Amino acid sequence: MIFSNLAEKLQDTFDKLRGKGKLNEKDVKAALKEVKMALLEADVNYKVVKKFINKIEERAVGKEVMESLTPGQHVIKIVNEEMQELMGGSKEEIAISSEPPTIIMMAGLQGSGKTTSAGKLARKFAKDGKKPLLVAGDVYRPAAIRQLQVLGERLEIPVFSMGDDSDPVDIARGSINYAASHNCDLIILDTAGRLHIDQEMMAELEEVKAAVEPDEILLVVDAMTGQDAVNVAKNFDQRLDINGVILTKMDGDARGGAALSIKAITGKPIKFAGTGEKLADLEEFHPDRMASRILGMGDVLSLIEKAEKSIDKEKAAALEEKLRKNEFTLEDFMEQMDQVRNMGPMDELLGMIPGIGEAKQLKNLQVDDKQLDHIEAIISSMTPGERRDPEVINGSRRKRIALGSGTSIQDVNRLLKQFKQTKKMMKQLNSGKMKKGGFKLPF
Numbered sequence: 001m002i003f004s005n006l007a008e009k010l011q012d013t014f015d016k017l018r019g020k021g022k023l024n025e026k027d028v029k030a031a032l033k034e035v036k037m038a039l040l041e042a043d044v045n046y047k048v049v050k051k052f053i054n055k056i057e058e059r060a061v062g063k064e065v066m067e068s069l070t071p072g073q074h075v076i077k078i079v080n081e082e083m084q085e086l087m088g089g090s091k092e093e094i095a096i097s098s099e100p101p102t103i104i105m106m107a108g109l110q111g112s113g114k115t116t117s118a119g120k121l122a123r124k125f126a127k128d129g130k131k132p133l134l135v136a137g138d139v140y141r142p143a144a145i146r147q148l149q150v151l152g153e154r155l156e157i158p159v160f161s162m163g164d165d166s167d168p169v170d171i172a173r174g175s176i177n178y179a180a181s182h183n184c185d186l187i188i189l190d191t192a193g194r195l196h197i198d199q200e201m202m203a204e205l206e207e208v209k210a211a212v213e214p215d216e217i218l219l220v221v222d223a224m225t226g227q228d229a230v231n232v233a234k235n236f237d238q239r240l241d242i243n244g245v246i247l248t249k250m251d252g253d254a255r256g257g258a259a260l261s262i263k264a265i266t267g268k269p270i271k272f273a274g275t276g277e278k279l280a281d282l283e284e285f286h287p288d289r290m291a292s293r294i295l296g297m298g299d300v301l302s303l304i305e306k307a308e309k310s311i312d313k314e315k316a317a318a319l320e321e322k323l324r325k326n327e328f329t330l331e332d333f334m335e336q337m338d339q340v341r342n343m344g345p346m347d348e349l350l351g352m353i354p355g356i357g358e359a360k361q362l363k364n365l366q367v368d369d370k371q372l373d374h375i376e377a378i379i380s381s382m383t384p385g386e387r388r389d390p391e392v393i394n395g396s397r398r399k400r401i402a403l404g405s406g407t408s409i410q411d412v413n414r415l416l417k418q419f420k421q422t423k424k425m426m427k428q429l430n431s432g433k434m435k436k437g438g439f440k441l442p443f
């Protein structure tokens with residue numbers, strides 16, 4: 001999970017603080033020492049950590065905190081505010097030009113996720129009502145052009161290419177005419193990276209920048225490379241004066257050092273976070289929500305946004321009606337499960353719920369997406385009739401379903417039992433007999 005190592009350590013420290021009624025200077029200093037260690041272990045830049053801790057100490061050892069009724073909470077509030085500030089304060093928007101086309105130039109090293117992020121951005125803008133054009137300007141990495149074309153086909157977004165032996169500047173210039181003749185109002189320009197910072201690459205990017213004067217230069221860096229990502233950002237910014245960063249592979253980054261250092265070191269904000277390989281796995285970077293997630297306060301706003309984006313409202317209304325009439329079937333159940341899964345991996349979703357990070361009994365909870373695969377396989381192995389009326393599923397049918405889904409009869413029995421219980425509960429709920437706190441999801 002994003003930031004999981006850092007989050008766990010900080011939450012342990014804060015648990016100790018909360019447990020104390022009164023705080024003295026020594027308590028706060030001891031806690032801040034732990035915060036400092038946790039940040040350093042998370043690979044946050046040393047200078048950034050030092051400044052961050054000093055700022056918090058200045059605010060936290062005052063009379064106001066020590067004498068407050070909940071000093072522990074007060075310190076946590078200060079850490080939250082400072083962490084938010086460290087990542088840029090508030091969310092930074094993409095500059096959309098008043099005279100189309102808006103040109104977004106992507107830059108970054110090979111393998112950072114530049115081409116994938118170009119596709120993700122195009123998808124996002126198309127969903128927001130824009131008409132994007134993807135431009136295959138990565139003439140250096142073999143297969144980058146084809147990769148972009150495949151993404152474009154999948155997204156039904158046009159891709160402009162001039163092959164891999166054209167000059168990147170000509171490609172960039174050519175894309176503007178192409179956009180005009182194809183009614184595209186936003187150009188996303190993929191560019192050539194290299195394995196390491198390289199003078200030739202920088203010179204090429206500078207030429208492209210000068211030729212098309214992009215509205216936005218977004219640098220793509222890999223979160224898993226920690227402080228290297230920060231150095232890369234610093235170097236690119238010195239040459240290109242970037243507008244912001246897309247931090248990719250945050251799904252695999254349990255430490256969080258790059259996310260917490262980039263703004264402080266380069267002065268440039270992280271605008272988007274890549275959270276997976278799928279095209280939908282791109283989040284706007286909200287420093288306030290990120291800070292909450294790290295400190296275990298949850299991120300309900302992002303969760304709601306994810307739900308709104310992935311849950312079909314009409315289907316939800318139809319489901320509500322079925323629940324009310326107690327006509328909920330295993331087919332509906334599977335559809336519902338699919339919609340929830342569209343929102344992302346379960347452990348990431350759970351991390352957004354306030355308190356989950358703090359609840360000791362849930363700390364080591366591994367929500368196994370495989371379990372959901374099993375449930376899906378079992379329901380898929382049923383006939384439509386069985387899904388609508390599981391009562392007909394006798395012993396031999398159970399055997400067939402287990403065999404067909406690659407599970408065991410016990411797995412099938414468990415699912416059927418849980419489904420039956422859920423239906424019973426729904427019935428009680430509908431007739432108003434539901435006792436407080438008695439509802440449980442069937443998985």
Ligand code: GDP
Pocket residue numbers: 108109110111112113114115116117141144193248249250251252273274275276277281
């Ligand atoms: P480029 O050389 O910078 O254009 O890199 P690519 O776009 O080809 O990405 C390199 C690899 O990183 C590919 O396997 C992508 O699927 C993967 N990748 C990109 N972004 C993410 C992300 O946010 N999370 C994860 N897990 N993988 C990513």
